[in-house]
Amino acid sequence: MVGGESEKRKVVVVVGGGVAGALLAKNMQFDADVVLIDPKEYFEIPWACLRSMVEPSFAERILINHTDYLSNGRIITSRATGITESEVFTEDGQTILYDYLVLATGHADPTPRSRKDRLEQFQQADPTPRSRKDRLEQFQQDNATIKSSSSVLIIGGGRMGVELAGEISVDYPEKKVTLIHKGPRLLEFIGAKASNKALKWLKLKGVDVLLEQSVDLDSITEGERVFTTSAGKSVSADCHFVCVGRPLGSTWLQETFLKESLDKSKRLMVDKNLRVKGRRNIFAIGDITDIHEIKLGYLAQDQAAVVAKNLKLLLKGGRESKLATYKPAPAMAVVSLGRKRGVAQLPFTAISGRLPGMFKSKDLFVGRTRKMMGVGPRVV
Structure with a gap:
């Protein structure tokens, strides 16, 4: 059994090592006993995977081992299969106690399938x-x-x-x-x-x-x-x-006590502080939430930042009235069209061509994301 009351620091368990969960685990690793549960050994920058299909060497930069950014946390390479109000169960038979739980299982299947x-x-x-x-x-x-x-x-x-x-x-x-x-x-x-x-x-x-x-x-x-x-x-x-047909990563929750917290689309219903509604110590971030906005990576990162701020406040004994709130973002998105062009949806208009291409298509935010994860813009 991992974790427990004997630990000096509170245990924060993050389920899901995608764009939201990985960033949250990184940001919390020196404030709590962080446990990251993910079936993969690595974090993948999902919006850049298609480039890797035409340029396989590009994949070297978009696949980051969890151990490269999580130096002060524990990584369990397995799938979460169940939870209680204080425990997480994994596919490989482990039971992990938690004080705070963050669910970030998002969508499975980041790349096209044959x-x-x-x-x-x-x-x-x-x-x-x-x-x-x-x-x-x-x-x-x-x-x-x-x-x-x-x-x-x-x-x-x-x-x-x-x-x-x-x-x-x-x-x-x-x-x-x-x-x-x-x-x-x-x-x-x-x-x-x-x-x-x-x-x-x-x-x-x-x-x-x-x-x-x-x-x-x-x-x-x-x-x-x-x-x-x-x-x-x-x-x-x-x-x-x-x-x-990318499946939402919430199937396993339908067999847990959180099944009533899923909406008709099987997304977790969260409050303005990104806590699962009715739960004081369980948060959810990323695609798995019922927040009414386009499901995009940078917004999942924004949610991770809000939850990190809230967890740090709670760990220090701060008042819940001071918790940060998350506001759904307006409809903005950039879709890359090859290496130099793109199309951008802005709040009041849409543009296409080299300008949105310069913004996203050349590097697909990979350098920025690697820097955010603390591993440097390029593979050493």
């Missing part, structure tokens, strides 16, 4: 490799698949699908890229003006975009080369990537 990977997904909650070495090899395999294919099908026209289409069309302009999306427009999480700009750019790059059509994913067999859409159109492709 048919084989989707089958694996049904067998485990998240098929993402546990070791950094295996994850690097996965990017190499994805790149090899793209390079050996003359045509690529992308299923799903959200951020992931659009950015992957942009990466492939820029780095491999000779390849035929087809993007199928079931909705009436791409990037439906942002405004119509921004999505239309992205559509126009993709078409200029030769990407064949099929809207209001879908593919029956369950009908796809291994080695499939011809795909039939819901409109009866046949699409030939040497490989395909599924960019839809």
